[in-house]
Amino acid sequence: MAGMTAPKGTFDILPPDSARFLAVRDTLTARLRRAGYGYIEAPAFENTEVFSRGVGESTDVVSKEMYTFTDRGGRSLTLRPELTAGLMRAFIEHRLYDGALPVKIWSVGSAFRYERPQAGRYRHFTQVDCEALGVDDPALDAEVVALGVQGFRDLGLTDFELLLTSLGDATCRPQYRELLVGYLTKLDLDEETRRRAEINPLRVLDDKRPEVQAQLDDAPLMVDHLSDSTKAHYDAVRQHLTDLGVTWTEAPRLVRGLDYYTKTTFEFVHHGLGAQSAIGGGGRYDGLSAALGGPDLSGIGYAVGVDRTLLAVQAEGLDIGTASAVQAFVVPLGAEAKRLAVRLVGQLREDGVAADTVYGDRGLKGAMKAADRSGATHVVIVGDRDLAEGVAQLKDMRTGEQTTVPIGDLFPTVRAAVGP
RNA sequence: GUGGGUGUAGCUCAGCUGGUAGAGCGCCAGGUUGUGAUCCUGGAUGUCGCGGGUUCAAGUCCCGUCACUCACCCCA
Numbered sequence: 001m002a003g004m005t006a007p008k009g010t011f012d013i014l015p016p017d018s019a020r021f022l023a024v025r026d027t028l029t030a031r032l033r034r035a036g037y038g039y040i041e042a043p044a045f046e047n048t049e050v051f052s053r054g055v056g057e058s059t060d061v062v063s064k065e066m067y068t069f070t071d072r073g074g075r076s077l078t079l080r081p082e083l084t085a086g087l088m089r090a091f092i093e094h095r096l097y098d099g100a101l102p103v104k105i106w107s108v109g110s111a112f113r114y115e116r117p118q119a120g121r122y123r124h125f126t127q128v129d130c131e132a133l134g135v136d137d138p139a140l141d142a143e144v145v146a147l148g149v150q151g152f153r154d155l156g157l158t159d160f161e162l163l164l165t166s167l168g169d170a171t172c173r174p175q176y177r178e179l180l181v182g183y184l185t186k187l188d189l190d191e192e193t194r195r196r197a198e199i200n201p202l203r204v205l206d207d208k209r210p211e212v213q214a215q216l217d218d219a220p221l222m223v224d225h226l227s228d229s230t231k232a233h234y235d236a237v238r239q240h241l242t243d244l245g246v247t248w249t250e251a252p253r254l255v256r257g258l259d260y261y262t263k264t265t266f267e268f269v270h271h272g273l274g275a276q277s278a279i280g281g282g283g284r285y286d287g288l289s290a291a292l293g294g295p296d297l298s299g300i301g302y303a304v305g306v307d308r309t310l311l312a313v314q315a316e317g318l319d320i321g322t323a324s325a326v327q328a329f330v331v332p333l334g335a336e337a338k339r340l341a342v343r344l345v346g347q348l349r350e351d352g353v354a355a356d357t358v359y360g361d362r363g364l365k366g367a368m369k370a371a372d373r374s375g376a377t378h379v380v381i382v383g384d385r386d387l388a389e390g391v392a393q394l395k396d397m398r399t400g401e402q403t404t405v406p407i408g409d410l411f412p413t414v415r416a417a418v419g420p
Numbered sequence: 421g422u423g424g425g426u427g428u429a430g431c432u433c434a435g436c437u438g439g440u441a442g443a444g445c446g447c448c449a450g451g452u453u454g455u456g457a458u459c460c461u462g463g464a465u466g467u468c469g470c471g472g473g474u475u476c477a478a479g480u481c482c483c484g485u486c487a488c489u490c491a492c493c494c495c496a
Contacts, residue, residue: 008487060494064421082496111496116421119490127496192493208492257495267495278495305496333454364454372456383454397456 009115009123023321024155024310025108028128031151032106035143037130040105042086044112048076054085054292056259058199065113079112082258083129084285084301085292091133092294101134108306120276120308130282131301133289138233141264141284141300142240148268148280148302149246155309156318160270160279163251164241165223166234167202167265170287172227177201179220187215205253221252230263237264260285264300270308272315279312280304327418329376330357331367333383340382340392340407347411353418372397378417380410 006012013021033039048068055062067079080086087107090096096103107129115121130147132140145162152160168176184197184204193212197204205216226234241248248266256265265283273279282302289297313320328348332341341357348355356374358367364381371379381402382392392410394417395402405413 005487065494113495115494116492117489118492121495125496196493203494206494275491276495280496303496308496331455363449365450365452365456366448368454368456370456379456381455385454393455395455400456402455 007123009117011122019321020313021306021310021321024313025126025128025306027154027320028151028304028306028309029106029108031147031154032128032130035104035147037104037106037132040087040090040107041109042083042090042107043080044110045077045079046086046089048078050085050089050292051078051081054088054260054288055082059257059259061113061257065115067112067114080110081113082111082303083107083109083127084131084258084260084303085288087129087131088133088288088292088294088299092289092292097134097289097295097297102137102140103133104131105133106130118276119274120305120311122307125308126306128304128306129301130304131299133299133301134297136233136284136286136298138236138264139240141233141237142244142246144282144300144302145237145241145248145264145266146244146246148266148282148304151304152268152279152309152312155313155320157270157309157312157316159272159316160268160312162246162248163254163267163269164238164248165251165254165265166226166230166237166263167256167261167283168222168226169230169262172225172230173222173262176220176222176225179225180205183219189215200255202255203257206255216253223250223252233263256281256283260288260291262286266302268304270312270315273308273311276308278305279308326354326356326374326376328353328355328378328380328414329371329374330355330380331364331371331382332357333364333367333381334387336387337382337384340387341380344380344410344414348414351415353415378414380414 048066051066052062057063061081066081069077071077087105091103091105109126110124111127112124114123117123128151130144132144145164149162167173180201181197184201189197189204189212193204193207202222204212205219205221207213207216223234238248251267254265254267256267261283263284263286267281268279269277270279271277280302282300284298284300286298288299289295330341330344332338345355345357356376358370362370364383368379368381377397379395379397380392381395386392386404387407390407391404392407393402394405394410394413396417
């Protein structure tokens with residue numbers, strides 16, 4: 001078994017817990033399907049360029065967290081570290097913008113990042129993605145943000161918060177950036193933080209270390225330096241969110257690690273998790289399409305972490321996806337009864353009843369134990385003695401009550417007993 | 421990449437200053453030659469993470485290594 005373990009930073013999702021994983025994933029995506037978003041499936045790996053140009057060379061994700069490899073044809077490929085860039089690549093490649101806009105799409109799947117694992121942070125994780133492409137309308141920003149909030153509410157989550165801000169656009173952000181760099185250079189920062197300030201000065205604002213935060217009290221903020229049009233856009237987004245009944249927390253120091261974000265930017269944080277508290281995040285990315293060689297089209301979207309959302313669901317003690325799978329269980333004694341059991345289970349399943357039976361050599365006691373564990377409410381017991389009389393026993397596991405049923409009536413009787 | 425904590429049965433863990441490995445739960449079987457969830461009895465499973473060192477003797481002490489875990493960084 002040496003080495004035959006899940007790779008570092010990955011984990012298996014096993015029954016019965018896997019039922020909760022499915023419930024989270026399906027609840028989050030059901031919300032998008034109902035909102036008129038179309039499903040899109042893109043490969044789990046792309047040409048490396050899609051991410052280096054899309055996500056941005058200077059980001060941590062691209063510079064040190066990608067699983068990049070060369071295939072046998074000499075191509076450089078990368079396991080996707082997030083879904084948006086690949087979805088945008090597909091959007092451009094198939095000219096989906098040559099139709100009615102916006103194009104609203106969703107997807108769900110694996111993403112990969114080479115990071116040091118930690119609570120809620122893994123090298124393989126699952127994201128639900130939602131994107132609305134081709135129209136720059138604040139109402140669309142609000143719709144996307146609201147869909148995210150509603151997805152979490154659908155699961156019953158309450159202990160989470162929406163952090164919201166605007167990162168400006170191509171005209172006002174460079175000006176602000178200069179202002180911020182000027183401010184940061186006067187501070188007493190360690191070497192690594194200085195380097196970070198050069199690559200992406202905004203990120204220094206988000207530093208959690210108290211000795212850094214203490215120096216940032218009167219640092220200039222992007223929201224105070226938005227251009228008129230960007231400010232108007234942000235005001236409109238907030239107005240629409242209010243109309244949609246969504247509440248949020250202004251987070252002027254919120255920074256996201258992907259280069260493509262502009263204007264509206266947001267993060268969903270849950271308070272029951274550890275340091276990795278972001279269960280989802282997103283924003284507008286008006287420069288992404290052009291960066292990938294497509295037309296100059298805008299976009300807004302979010303990514304929600306299914307694994308982290310599951311942790312949040314568990315942190316709140318929510319009871320989802322735990323319903324028993326089996327309704328009827330058949331316990332045969334002897335070879336002849338075995339044939340009847342297999343036949344009956346097949347018949348019940350054909351009719352939509354969740355049915356199961358025992359396999360392997362087990363005594364009656366062991367078989368009943370298996371029946372109990374299956375969660376079945378009704379158990380059919382049939383042995384040689386019954387067969388000789390042409391009957392079987394039907395037991396209600398909740399009450400312990402047992403009735404004798406003629407073999408001929410067995411299927412309809414069980415069918416009726418387990419309900420619709 | 422940096423720092424802290426932890427590795428003993430399938431799971432949760434005990435094992436004092438070194439003396440040759442245990443409990444609870446779970447699993448299997450019997451009690452009941454045809455009845456689960458309760459009760460009683462019995463049973464199986466460990467390269468004590470791995471490698472080296474000290475010692476008559478190492479789960480226990482020392483060194484290294486790997487894994488897990490938490491935090492920084494980053495982010496879903």
